[in-house]
Amino acid sequence: MRESEIIALFFARDEAALTSVQEDYGAYCSTIARNILADQEDVKECVNDTWLKAWETIPPNKPQSLLAYLGRITRNHAINMVRNQNRQKRAGNKYTVALDELGEAAAAADDNRELEGIGTSKLAEIINEFLEQLPKEKRIIFVRRYFYMDAVADIAASNGLTESSVKVSLMRMRRQLGKKLKEYRFI
Amino acid sequence: MENKDLMNAMGQIKVDYIKEAAENRAQKQTSNVVSLHQAKAKRGIVKLVGGIAAAFLLSVALPNTTPQVAHAMQELPGIGSYFKLVTFRNYSYESKTHSADVSVSKVKTVKSSDKTAAKQAQKSTKAINQAIAKETNKEIAAFKKSLKEKGYGSLTVKTNVVTNNANWYVFRLSSTVSKADSQTTSQYYVLSKKTGKQVTLSGMFKPGYRKAFSKNIIAQMEQAMKKDKNKSYFIKAKGDIDGFSQIKAKQNFYINKKNQLVIVFDQGEVGPMSMGAQSFVIPSKLVAKWQK
Numbered sequence: 001m002r003e004s005e006i007i008a009l010f011f012a013r014d015e016a017a018l019t020s021v022q023e024d025y026g027a028y029c030s031t032i033a034r035n036i037l038a039d040q041e042d043v044k045e046c047v048n049d050t051w052l053k054a055w056e057t058i059p060p061n062k063p064q065s066l067l068a069y070l071g072r073i074t075r076n077h078a079i080n081m082v083r084n085q086n087r088q089k090r091a092g093n094k095y096t097v098a099l100d101e102l103g104e105a106a107a108a109a110d111d112n113r114e115l116e117g118i119g120t121s122k123l124a125e126i127i128n129e130f131l132e133q134l135p136k137e138k139r140i141i142f143v144r145r146y147f148y149m150d151a152v153a154d155i156a157a158s159n160g161l162t163e164s165s166v167k168v169s170l171m172r173m174r175r176q177l178g179k180k181l182k183e184y185r186f187i
Numbered sequence: 188m189e190n191k192d193l194m195n196a197m198g199q200i201k202v203d204y205i206k207e208a209a210e211n212r213a214q215k216q217t218s219n220v221v222s223l224h225q226a227k228a229k230r231g232i233v234k235l236v237g238g239i240a241a242a243f244l245l246s247v248a249l250p251n252t253t254p255q256v257a258h259a260m261q262e263l264p265g266i267g268s269y270f271k272l273v274t275f276r277n278y279s280y281e282s283k284t285h286s287a288d289v290s291v292s293k294v295k296t297v298k299s300s301d302k303t304a305a306k307q308a309q310k311s312t313k314a315i316n317q318a319i320a321k322e323t324n325k326e327i328a329a330f331k332k333s334l335k336e337k338g339y340g341s342l343t344v345k346t347n348v349v350t351n352n353a354n355w356y357v358f359r360l361s362s363t364v365s366k367a368d369s370q371t372t373s374q375y376y377v378l379s380k381k382t383g384k385q386v387t388l389s390g391m392f393k394p395g396y397r398k399a400f401s402k403n404i405i406a407q408m409e410q411a412m413k414k415d416k417n418k419s420y421f422i423k424a425k426g427d428i429d430g431f432s433q434i435k436a437k438q439n440f441y442i443n444k445k446n447q448l449v450i451v452f453d454q455g456e457v458g459p460m461s462m463g464a465q466s467f468v469i470p471s472k473l474v475a476k477w478q479k
Contacts (some may be wrong), residue, residue, distance in 0.1 A: 002414075002415070028209070031212075063202075064202050065202045065205070065206050067205075067206060067209055068202040068205035068209070069202075071205055071209065072199075072205060075198055076198040079195075121196075123195075123196035124199035124200060126196075127193075127196050127197060127199075127200060128200055128201050128204075131200060135343055135363055135365040135369050136207065136363065136365075136369045136371070137343055137363055137371075138341075138343075139204060139207070139208075140207055140208045140211045143200065143204050143205065143207075143208035144211065144212065146194070147198070147200060147204075147205060147208065148209075148212065158212065160347030160348065161345075169288070172281065172286075
């Protein structure tokens with residue numbers, strides 16, 4: 001079923017919308033949750049919560065892309081589950097490793113006190129600006145790693161690259177982002 | 188600022204970035220197959236599955252049409268050429284405003300049980316490698332020239348194996364140049380394992396194939412636009428003067444792992460740049476009808 005048709009079902013408060021998203025986006029959302037949560041039950045819970053959240057928020061929201069909307073809910077909810085339910089010890093490795101890697105960019109901006117007061121949305125603006133300047137192929141690698149939390153090996157395999165070249169690309173991009181965050185204090 | 192702040196902010200990136208990465212993730216299965224082939228190539232055991240090659244042209248259109256045909260193919264002796272990609276040219280550059288990542292391979296003949304095919308394969312790979320070298324050097328020279336320009340710029344050139352099955356060895360040389368916008372162009376190289384030759388559309392199909400395949404491609408474009416209002420193709424017959432009417436004599440194409448003929452258009456060639464490169468699988472029946 002097309003995205004617009006599923007969104008129309010949500011707006012009509014037709015529960016067939018939930019069946020449709022499960023059929024069309026179940027695998028997609030599960031892989032995102034599985035990258036973050038190690039426990040299969042948590043993955044199921046996270047994905048079910050995603051459908052519920054979608055049901056509660058569409059309408060009034062009318063997603064530009066249902067795929068991105070559901071992916072974002074799943075990802076952010078899975079991260080919150082890790083944090084809020086005190087399940088760090090059960091967290092999937094991919095999330096914790098990706099979190100540590102991003103620390104490199106955060107560390108570059110550590111002495112930047114102005115950034116302390118900046119909300120996540122402002123940081124997101126900076127990251128979006130950074131992503132916009134990247135070539136598409138590199139941007140995909142960065143987003144797969146730090147949005148979807150995909151394993152480096154998977155990213156390499158689906159792009160015909162070696163793991164080491166993906167790691168080098170990620171390292172360079174993290175440094176670039178770190179520099180950008182550092183520069184931001186002068187804006 | 189903590190790592191988790193950045194992780195939270197990543198959760199708010201633009202929809203377009205989430206979508207383009209999702210598309211890349213969806214290619215996972217196909218690419219895994221490719222990567223397995225690449226892994227095998229590194230170990231030097233790229234093998235031709237014996238026996239299918241003699242019926243290779245038919246199999247483009249009708250792979251394993253009937254159990255009888257499949258059985259007959261299995262009985263044929265194994266003939267063919269072996270190919271692999273080996274690193275040829277690496278170039279990287281990194282500055283505040285410019286970056287280049289060139290990692291290009293050349294194709295090499297590993298082994299063949301057929302001397303004629305082996306000789307032909309060597310000839311084909313030599314010509315292909317010269318073309319790759321020429322194209323790569325051209326891109327690097329243009330990039331070096333662009334270093335003097337203001338603003339950001341980047342270049343990525345790479346090669347990757349697309350198909351490596353019993354009949355075909357296909358690889359792609361792609362080049363992405365980013366300035367204000369990003370544009371990717373690709374060139375596919377299709378090698379027959381039976382003959383060792385680089386195949387061309389005009390070599391495989393009877394005169395008239397361009398018109399027939401183009402008609403089918405236009406029908407696919409119209410169908411896609413009907414199905415998805417966000418899609419928009421440039422079609423000459425629909426009033427677009429510069430729109431698509433017929434595939435070129437040297438049209439970019441490849442043969443996928445299912446032995447299907449795929450016609451490829453670079454980004455911006457038949458649709459808006461935002462739609463990216465476009466590819467159309469030509470139905471097997473149509474392919475069979477026009478085969479020489």
